[in-house]
Amino acid sequence: MVMEICGVAGQFSLSLSLSLSIRYGCVQANSVSGLTKTWPRVSMAAVSSTGKSELESRNRMFVLGMGFVGQFFAQELKNNGWIVSGTCTSVAKKKELEDRGFDVHVFDSNEPDLSALNTLKYYTHLLVSVPPVVGIGDPVLQHKQLLRSTLMDGNLQWLCYLSSTSVYGDSGGAWVDEDYPESPTSESAKLRLLAEEGWLNLAYDLGLSMQVFRLGGIYGPGRSAVDTIIKREALSEGQKKRTTKKFTSRVHVEDIIQALKASINIPSTGRIYNIVDDDPAPREEVFAYASKLVGKKWPAQIQQNTSGRAELLTQKHGEKRVSNARMKKELGVRLLHPSYRSGLQSIINQMEAYL
Numbered sequence: 001m002v003m004e005i006c007g008v009a010g011q012f013s014l015s016l017s018l019s020l021s022i023r024y025g026c027v028q029a030n031s032v033s034g035l036t037k038t039w040p041r042v043s044m045a046a047v048s049s050t051g052k053s054e055l056e057s058r059n060r061m062f063v064l065g066m067g068f069v070g071q072f073f074a075q076e077l078k079n080n081g082w083i084v085s086g087t088c089t090s091v092a093k094k095k096e097l098e099d100r101g102f103d104v105h106v107f108d109s110n111e112p113d114l115s116a117l118n119t120l121k122y123y124t125h126l127l128v129s130v131p132p133v134v135g136i137g138d139p140v141l142q143h144k145q146l147l148r149s150t151l152m153d154g155n156l157q158w159l160c161y162l163s164s165t166s167v168y169g170d171s172g173g174a175w176v177d178e179d180y181p182e183s184p185t186s187e188s189a190k191l192r193l194l195a196e197e198g199w200l201n202l203a204y205d206l207g208l209s210m211q212v213f214r215l216g217g218i219y220g221p222g223r224s225a226v227d228t229i230i231k232r233e234a235l236s237e238g239q240k241k242r243t244t245k246k247f248t249s250r251v252h253v254e255d256i257i258q259a260l261k262a263s264i265n266i267p268s269t270g271r272i273y274n275i276v277d278d279d280p281a282p283r284e285e286v287f288a289y290a291s292k293l294v295g296k297k298w299p300a301q302i303q304q305n306t307s308g309r310a311e312l313l314t315q316k317h318g319e320k321r322v323s324n325a326r327m328k329k330e331l332g333v334r335l336l337h338p339s340y341r342s343g344l345q346s347i348i349n350q351m352e353a354y355l
Contacts, residue, residue, distance in 0.1 A: 058083050062120055064140060065129035066097060066104065068223060069162065069215075072253050073127065073260055074102060085123070087116055087130075109139035117146055121154035125264065128161045128199060132191035141198045151206055158264055159210040161199040163192050165249055165274060167214065171320040173247055178214075178272045178326055200270055209267035213259065216276035216322060219340075220253030224347050225290035248283055249276040249322040252337040252346075262331040273327045279339040280321040286340045293348045 061077050063070040063086030074084045078101065087107035088094050097104045105116035109130075117140070120126060132138045140147065168176050169183035184190045196212050203210035219225070259275050327333050337343035 059125060060084075060123040061125045061127065062086060062123040063127045063129060064107075065127075065131075065162075066093075066102070067129060068220070069218060069253055069256055070127065070129045071097070072220065073257050075100070076257050076261070078102070085119070107139075109133045109136060114143055114146060117143060117150055120147075120150050120156070124155055125158040126156055126160075127260070128159070132188065132195050134187055134191065137191055138195040138198055141195065141202070144198070144202065148202065148206065151202075151208070156206075156208055158267055159199070159203055159208050160260065160263060161196060161210070161212050163196050163212050163214045164189065165214045165216050165276065165320070165322045167193045167196070168320055168322070173319065173321065175321045175323050177323040178274055196272075204270060209269055211263050211268050211270075212272045213256070213263075213275045214272065214322075215256060216249035216251045216274075216280075218253060218256065219250055219343065219347075221347050221350060223253075224344060225287045225340075226294060226344055226348050226351075229287070229290055229294050230351075245319040246282055247280040247319050247321045248286075249274075249280040249320070250286075250340060251276050252343040254336050254346075255333070258336065259327060259331055259333050262333055266331055268330075271330070273331065274322050274324050275327060276322045276324050277335055277338050277340070277343070278324065279341075281340060286344070289341060290344050293344055297348060297351075 058081065059077075060083040061074070063074050063084065066074060066086040066088050070086060074086060078084050085103040085105070086097075087105045088097060089106065089108065091106060094104045094106050105119075107116055107130075110133075128140065130138070130140055136142060166186065166189035167182045167184050168180055169185050169189070171180070182193055184193050200210065200212065202208075255277065256275055259273070263273075324333075324335075328335075337346065
């Protein structure tokens with residue numbers, strides 16, 4: 001496994017007696033005083049009127065785990081002028097993300113190369129979207145001392161850990177908020193809670209602004225009930241488990257992104273937020289609506305998707321309904337998709353052809 005930063009060799013001369021040498025994927029800035037600072041190659045830096053390089057003056061986000069949410073967030077920030085880097089889990093994904101203009105490290109939880117963690121000192125913002133691994137726990141917190149020393153030497157202004165509402169366990173269908181006692185039942189949920197505590201403790205020790213986002217079931221373009229029906233996919237094991245739940249809290253990826261942006265503007269210390277929509281509807285209701293949307297747009301194409309029908313008829317248990325009141329009140333988030341209905345309608349509106 002290789003964790004790397006790719007760069008292009010070259011020499012650039014700038015004013016203010018500042019030269020930038022780009023070698024082996026790093027930018028080295030040499031000032032007149034002889035002090036040296038080595039930066040990861042995240043852009044070609046230019047000197048601003050204040051004497052700071054563009055790299056030093058711009059907001060810089062590092063996304064640990066550029067999966068579904070991480071990629072959407074990275075693209076949104078990049079579109080708004082941020083410098084964005086991150087990690088992924090394969091060389092193929094690395095190339096795909098680099099083709100989109102991101103600097104990406106490959107991070108394998110089982111064989112971690114720690115060079116990416118050393119680069120965190122150069123970033124102003126950090127999003128952690130790496131799931132815990134059974135038998136390992138949080139793969140980044142396994143290197144807590146290196147992480148601590150790196151962040152102590154850096155300029156981190158904002159840190160957010162993406163967790164899951166699964167840490168609450170089953171409340172029998174009652175509404176739960178962030179003060180509800182956690183009672184995770186699955187191994188993955190237990191590891192999520194341990195990871196939350198680990199990141200919160202680290203941030204507290206370092207005096208960093210940090211928040212935990214507990215996400216409901218994530219959906220969006222390419223990952224929704226509409227997509228499952230169109231592709232006629234069989235239910236995954238995770239989907240089969242969710243069919244037994246009377247209530248399922250979910251959230252559109254666009255609303256996760258706007259909540260993240262809001263928290264950057266309103267930083268907190270150790271605050272936990274549930275990031276879900278207003279409608280914890282059962283999965284069968286969501287799929288019935290999605291099927292209706294697909295049939296309306298492509299009446300000649302849609303076929304009855306019977307995959308998983310038996311699972312949908314199983315006995316339901318309550319699980320939980322998750323409140324988003326704190327997110328709305330403290331972060332000022334107004335949901336773009338308060339229900340799966342508007343979310344799925346938005347997704348199908350963006351589809352030009354039946355896949």
